[in-house]
Amino acid sequence: MSNLPAHKIKLGLTTATIWDNDGNYSVDITRSYKDAQGDWKNTGSLFHSDLLNVAKVAERAEIWISRQLSTR
Template sequence: MNQGPIQEFRVGGIKAAVWENENDKGKYFTVTFVRSYRDSHGDWRETNILMPDHLPRLALVINKAYDFIMMSPRLRPGPSNDNHANDNAPPQEETAQVQEEIPDQNAEGSFSQKIEKRGNGRKR
């Protein structure tokens, strides 16, 4: 089934690729991250090494990939395929309450929008 990513998100030179996989428990998603850059000969290359100033853009593509996965009609309720899942997670009501307290990250003029605008036109 691994024919390529089902979705990609890019902010500046940082890209997240969402992959759909399947095993005996069902379908699940994985996400890979790369940074594109030009080498000394002007050829495009990719690496998974990031510098501290890349992290805000990485956070943006992580959020976009997470939103895509959580909103995906491909995602079916069922047991988690994550072997490191927290069995002591709070009940859904408590989680929803906490999420309501988080400020809207997509509000106009937000940090995310400023970084995204700056990252798309930035030259390295």
């Protein structure tokens, strides 16, 4: 797997990070938040209010990956 993601899709505080491991794609979905010190962090723990954005970034990730696979 590359050290850099193949693609990122952001919607609000939700991000889908797509990784390319020799044509086998994986996706991490995270939510950004600020900690007590005001620094930005990411977590895989999601609130109910995040779920619609999770569904949307997952769908967009699937579309992006499908397009990559169709060009091979």
